[in-house]
Amino acid sequence: MVGNDYYEYEWDNNYCYPNCFILKNKLNIKDSDLLEEAERQITAIRILEMKMHPIKGNLDFQHLLNIHKHIFKEIYTWAGKTRTVNISKGNQFCNYIFIKEAAGEIFLKLQKENYLMGLTKDKIIIRLAFYLGELNASHPFREGNGRAQRVFIEYLAQTAGYYMSSIFENVPKYLKH
Template structure:
């Protein structure tokens, strides 16, 4: 593990948090409770997604009660299993790509699952935060879908979606998510 990751962990491997919780299961439960409540709040705010800066704001809002690094881009590179995420020195390029896609989609009244899948793939590869990238991505896309009078229904089992994201398979991501009119 690189130093930037070690700096976010207690000696036992639990994420350093504002509650001082050192038990990983207890922290996971607290994180779930806090972020679920904050997700519902944000969904009711009718947030307009104009650009990728909303992604950072969402991560910060979800995780600021728990972590000092909420909403801050990671300062080192990151791997999960065999998956390497975007080099932290290239986040500005990822932001440009995401904003370009958002600008192209802005002209559409209704978006298809492929449109959301493309954004999901880009946000997942960027993976800019220490924790909460998946939750922040799903909430960002749900708010964005609401801007188009749509709702995304994610699969109940994340395994296939994670596999599609790991393989950067936009077609499969699109097959797994459902877009409904609201």
């Protein structure tokens, strides 16, 4: 069943085991449910580590690549590398050929906005949402985009003097989910 909640992939043997859509992984897991559970557990630990010991970087594309690599390095050989296949989820994400160019534009704009420093709480929420949307549209990785993007956005907010929990503390409950 393919719908808006499922990814559609251009077939690529470089990423998947033969005759299926299970991603080749360092754990050699060939069951999608088991891989999903292992990935969930391992990435949760990696993300927690990054909250305690942030990945240093310049809030640029390389920083995002390094975040992704740290989260997924125990699972995928391509952790921290841009995808080499087109993917979609309802709509197609950025063509893989243009990912670096699109990322360059996103991060140049972020730099011109001084990494959102000095913005009010109301304005930073809008700009963080904008950049999260732009990063998501580029979808630079074969898997794990959302997790890497959320960590990056959290680092961006912290650099601007905000913590994600404080940004949303007075937001109505129905908007938090």
